[in-house]
Amino acid sequence: MGLKSKLFAVLLGVACTVILGMFLLMQWSFDRGFLRYVHTVEKQRLASLSQVLEQRWEEWGDWEVLRGNRMLWRELLRDSLVADPVVADSDVEISSRNGMPMPRMGEGHFMRRLVLLDEQRRPVHAVADADEARDFLSLTADGEVIGYLGLVPQRHLSTMHQLEFAQEQRRSFFIIALLVAGGAALLALPLATTLLRRVRALTDATHQLATGNYDVRVNEGARDELGRLAQDFNRLAQTLENNEIARRQWIADISHELRTPLAVLRGEIDAMQDGVRPTDSAAIESLHGEAMRLHRLVDDLYQLSLADLGALTYRKQSVDPVAVLAEAVAEFRPALDRARINVDNRAHPLAGGMVSADRERIYQLYANLLANVLKYTDPGGRLEIDADCEDERMIVEIQDSAPGVPQEALPRLFDRLYRVEHSRSRATGGAGLGLSICRAIVDAHGGTIEAHPSKLGGVLIRIIFPLEERL
Incomplete structure (x- = not known):
């Protein structure tokens, strides 16, 4: 299966699972609700029957005539329905054959669940599970209790018209579920297609990228x-x-x-x-x-x-970068004097200004920078050196006089083999690797190195080292 088919199957599966759960929940809720409705109707019917029984008792004087007389019970049930039209309208209509009234659908089931007790709670009309009867109504005559009428509750749908109605509702629920599942399928397909269209674009672009087409780009689309x-x-x-x-x-x-x-x-x-x-x-x-x-x-x-x-070795120890800078300046002093470059070294050892560094690599860093000054600064120029500590950092600045570097070229001075095609790139210049090595050394020590315009007309190199943690 492709990703589109899998995504479609997942979306449709989730939708069908939700639909099935809703179908079962609605079916369960309907059955319970319908049983509650039937129970309510039967309670109303029981109340109507109690009135009829009270009237007939006054005619009979006792309950003996009713014992085991199923025909009389059905007559009483029909009389109770006529006495309460609301209850009669809630059930199926009475059918007739040859002009004779026939028992209502479900009437026998209702009668088999009736429980009638006399005033001493002795059974007059009882069923096998009479102990489960509830909702007893007291039957009275002239203010005295003459009996009790109760009903065994219906635990599930059993009559034909109830079952037919429930089956019709299940059929409707099933048709609705099928329609919703079909709609979910129709929605899942374009949704899967839409999502995979972006994935496919990324896949195609990745394939092109793998083949060496590095100028390929994809539409970013939504911010997801x-x-x-x-x-x-x-x-x-x-x-x-x-x-x-x-x-x-x-x-x-x-x-x-x-x-x-x-x-x-x-x-x-x-x-x-x-x-x-x-x-x-x-x-x-x-x-x-x-x-x-x-x-x-x-x-x-x-x-x-x-x-x-990462194979360039560094033997780090506690080093004072300012002291190393002084050594490098002293080493280059004769060459700077011959080039008539005036040196103003205002960097002096600072209290607590120690850095965890490789002394030889730091010396190489300063040597490369001073060599650049010799190569590019005009004779008779000036070199100023400063150092200071602030915010747990040591800042070393080396700036020279003209010629300068265009503003747009300053960020690229540390790129490999990059040389400005102006006065600072004359024949005396090197291959453009010295500053790249300087940046590699500073990065290895967790610092930063930047190039800025110098107030003297040349370039200012600012180096920042993190100070050694104090115990």
Whole structure:
């Protein structure tokens, strides 16, 4: 069975179960209600019969004439019906044959349940289960009790007209149940089709997504569970599409970055082999520089791949990031001085400013940032460094002077192989992996790193580390 057939079967099964339960409940309620109605009519009939019996007793003087006289009992019953038209109208009409009145349908059954006792409660007319009789009425004459008239209650429908009426009602209930079940089937089919139309759209879109069609999208529709599923599917497809685009761009960028130093190396080696360029120390130095550039690129790629796999090792301990930053600044100070970049380091060790971190990785983070300053800041520029602690966080800010970065390019500075195609991407720049490695290191320490415009005209890098918990 397909999902549509299963859903249709479930909906129809639930509807039929409810209909069957309602049918049985209505049947049970009808039987009980009809018995109560019959009992009420019989009580009225019993009251009419009691009046007739009181009148006849005054004629007879005792009950002896009535003992075992079934014909007289039927005559009394007919007289009681004539005496109370309301009771007569509630039953089936009297039939006749050859002009002679015939017993009413159910009259014999009613008579067989009557119990008549004299004034001393001795049976005058009794039945086998007379002990179950109830609703006794006192019969009086001249203010004195002359007997008691009771009736054994009817426990189930037994007379022909009662059974026929109940059967007719059951037939009506059954027809109504069939009509309702048919209506439920007619409603369940389009409902199952409507629900599965959205599921089928998701199924088809998933199949296309599995075959590599990442630009497929589905209509989200209503804000129900299927709508949220469609929304999640669209986000998944968008993520896969972005990843595919990034993968292709990644491969293209890596190919470009690797091709450049390899092309330079091959060109210089070919030139030396052809005798165009002498094989001297300057040529060897140039080859060595290109080889080191290629080595750094491959090493950076290796570091990023380890970070992606979670295999980049971190030996964390209690570290003061400000002290590590001071070491990195001292290491780069000669190079910064040669570039005529004025350094203003206002970051000093802070009381309680300790972070659980890998000292070597934190040093690598600062070294990459300072190397960027050397590569991109114009000679005669300025570098300012600040650090502060607030709200259980350490905030380190490194900002340099011009040239700056366009506002729209700032969020992408930490993307792999991304380089701004302006003054900060001149030939002295690297492959665009240094800031990506910085973000990987900061993320591994539970912190954040952001790029903002600097008041000095360049870029402000803000790093936030969570402080170590104090015991």
